[in-house]
Amino acid sequence: MSERAVASGAVKKRRRVLTRTNIVLYLMFLVPVIYYLVFHYLPMVGVVIAFADYRMSGFRSWVGFANFKFIFNLAFFWRSFWNTWFFVLLRYLFVFPAPIVLALLMNEIRIKWAKKTIQTVSTLPHFLTWVIVGGIWMSLLSPATGYVNELIKAFGGKPYFFMADAALFPYLFTFLRVWKEVGFGTIIFLAALAGINPELYESAVIDGANRWQQTIHVTLPSILQVILVVFVLSFTGVLNLFEPIYVLRNPHILSTAEVLDTYVYDMGIVQAKYSLATAIGLFKSTISLGMVLFANFLSRNFTETKRGIL
Amino acid sequence: MRKSLLLLALLLLAPGMLLFAEGAQEVAATEEYIELTKAFYYRDATEHLDRKDAFMEAFEEQFGVRLVVNTFPRDQFMEKLNLAITSRQLQGLVLPFSQGDMLRYREDGAILPLDGMLAGNRTWDQQPAELRDMYKFYGGTWGIATGQRTVSFARLARKDWLENLGMDYPETIDELYEMARAFTEDDPDGNGQDDTVGMVAAGTWNLQDIFYAFDAPLNGFGGDPITWDENEQAFVDSFLKPEAAEALAFIAELYQNGYLDQETFTNNSSAMREKLWSGKYGSTFYWMHWGRQEWTPTLEQRGLPGEHAILPWVTGNRTEHVYFAWGTTGGPWCMLANTDNAKAMVNTFVDTFLGDEMAYLWGAYGIRGQDWRLDSEGRILVRVEPTTGQANVIPGITAGRMIEWPPTKYPDFPDGTPEEINQLERQIGAEQAIIDRGLAEGTLWRSTPAKDTFVSTKYTEIIGDLRKIFEETVIKAVTGEMSPEAALDQYRSQVKALGAQQALQQCNDNYGSTLPAWSVY
Secondary structure (H helix, E strand, O other): OOHHHHHHHHHHOOOOOOOOOHHHHHHHHHHHHHHHHHHHHHHHHHHHHHHEEEEOOEEEEEOOOHHHHHHHOOHHHHHHHHHHHHHHHHHHHHHOHHHHHHHHHHHHOOOHHHHHHHHHHHHHHHHOOHHHHHHHHHHHHOOOOOHHHHHHHHOOOOOOOHHHOOOOHHHHHHHHHHHHHHHHHHHHHHHHHHOOOHHHHHHHHHOOOOHHHHHHHHHHHHHHHHHHHHHHHHHHHOOOOHHHHHHHOOHHHHHHHOOHHHHHHHHHHHOOOHHHHHHHHHHHHHHHHHHHHHHHHHHHHHOOOOOOOO | OHHHHHHHHHHHHHHHHHHHHHHHOOOOOOOOEEEEEEOOOOOOOOOOHHHHHHHHHHHHHHHOOEEEEEEOOOOOHHHHHHHHHHOOOOOOEEOOOOHHHHHHHHHOOOEOOOHHHHOOOHHHHHOOHHHHOOOEEOOEEOOEOOOOEEEOEEEEEEHHHHHHHOOOOOOEHHHHHHHHHHHHHOOOOOOOOOOOEOEOOOHHHHHHHHHHHOOOOOOOOOOOOEEEEOOOOEEEEHHHOHHHHHHHHHHHHHHHOOOEOOOOOOOOHHHHHHHHHOOOEOEEEEEOOHHHHHHHHHHHHOOOOOOEEEOOOOEOOOOOOOEEEEEEOOOOEEEEOOOOOHHHHHHHHHHHHHOOHHHHHHHHHOOEOOOEEEOOOOOEEEOOOOOOOOOOOOOOOOOOOOOOOOOOOOOEEEOOOHHHHHHHHHHHHHHHHHHHHHHHHOOEEEEOOOOOOOOOHHHHHHHHHHHHHHHHHHHHHHHOOOOHHHHHHHHHHHHHHHOHHHHHHHHHHHHOOOOOOOOOO
């Protein structure tokens, strides 16, 4: 029998979708499907209230794009919009590269216990919620009782209210994000580094490459695909800033700390203006979707197959 | 495989079974059934659960009316209440914090007017007109007031510190500044350390006396400067006055010199109270009775020396009506629009709590004999909590004092020895006398819900952004980020863009007052 005939026969032979073995697997799969349907897809229908006058008593009338026109005329909306983008910029300038740099540095450590200690210590903050992280740092930085200010006073300085400095806040927040996530973020890059063929380094050494040149010409190109995947996937939640900002914001720093998520919360949950809040949320989600698609499109230029990674 | 299938079936069925079980517990609506939703029902949502349930059971047994009281945590109570109303989780009567919330519910169609439902109710008709009309706006009654007692905020300060420093009670704004300075710099507790702060506040709420003294009053709880001005007899925006710049400059000086707590605008009221209890902060502007009920007793409990004093309301640019007293009503009870048996329920509520004096007292203080008792002199003695040593764990469905009842008919005290009660009676009498004297001398003016309610759809629409702008204006001026004049200029343009002029006009049109020429953006 020719190979072609075998292949043809295999195609014609219909595989049973439901068998005694896989039906359980399908049923188990049903649970997350139902979860996603109920909690993630069905609520999406609710975005229609962005085009309606929806009050606490329920639906009143369709208003077309009136809610969008209204929010686009609000100064606070635009302030939170640009603040959000500034946090995105800082994220890609500092938060995204930090785990790569740390992974590269840790990869150079030859003392095992030191490497493991650094990894454990830097990973631990990831497992704390932002509520805890916020509490810790607000206490540390408190002008009245914070250890940082106690230290400043001990050296003869004047206490400084760090959390009340609007200009400082974006950078302070970025520092906290790095502190919280850098260790956990290194895990995937350390795994990628472990997979690099040692022969590449041996060849580089024979060619006279020093450690820096090995990093630039061997290590980074070898983990580029992983960096790209993490980069593209990072766009999925890049505008989601509610929890940390909600925890850390205070009236002193609203001019730089207010972001779209907290503005939606104030408008929707606090003031019960559900239609306006949904319009802002829909606007933000549309931008997020656009960013993911754009990042995926860009990733085509960096993959061997010239296909997007999503 | 069978085991796996069984497990899976159980997993899928469990939520349904739980839902069914929950539904089975629902209470059938009858005419003698009242569903209420409020904060501060035996304090907070998760506190005193046994006493919450016991009260509902005992109330039904005593008065034949089934009560169901829902309670949300006081932290973010309004947010949770809004969501529960919108998602139709609640029925019956709800108690928002203010009449402003009530008007917002009215605009959203979430509550019903009560006039039609209460037509012909003899108990309601017999109530004093002042109480019946307390929440009458836009031609309808939107809430039920359940009592009234006159209260006021006042500046509380450490009496022992004043004595240690040989200072008299400050009466003017300059003397208040000197007190804050001395409390911070002159070692008022005499421990030889630089560890005291003159004033503490949780935002502008606790700085109201300063704004008033400079003649730039803030509304109700100091939330924003769109307010009723008794001297102008109109709703105004007091941040349009040059005096507002003076007030901001004064507070900025306090703040920048360290006489006012540096965390003033990040403190919440719990943090502020905690600082006062620490024994290191000298004064705040707060509920007048808080010093008696909590500040001094807590300092004593913690073994810290210290006693509070109630200071006079300070004068400055303004010498008349420098603050206000008002009748607290416990908020308006509002009937949700989606309530199945709204008419029967609201009539039962009125007949029960306003028609039966004993039910009214139960609603205020809890189970008679357990939570409170009447002594031989007709005084209500409220059970003292063994854990806190305080007597404030009550249902608070009613407000504790009806309008037509003389204030001395049912005064309430924490239960204790006759000497303790007599001493408290004297203290409470002294506090009341301070308010009465203030009203008689014109230092205080008496506010009413009509003067404290902003009947304006525009105001309701802009209040969120308005308060943010106000807060940022104060912070920029006080921290020195901007000069007070520049901050106020920015405030004026931002608030004008929101449409605040229309809000002011609507408030005055509704009240029948005339907007002063200066109060224009």
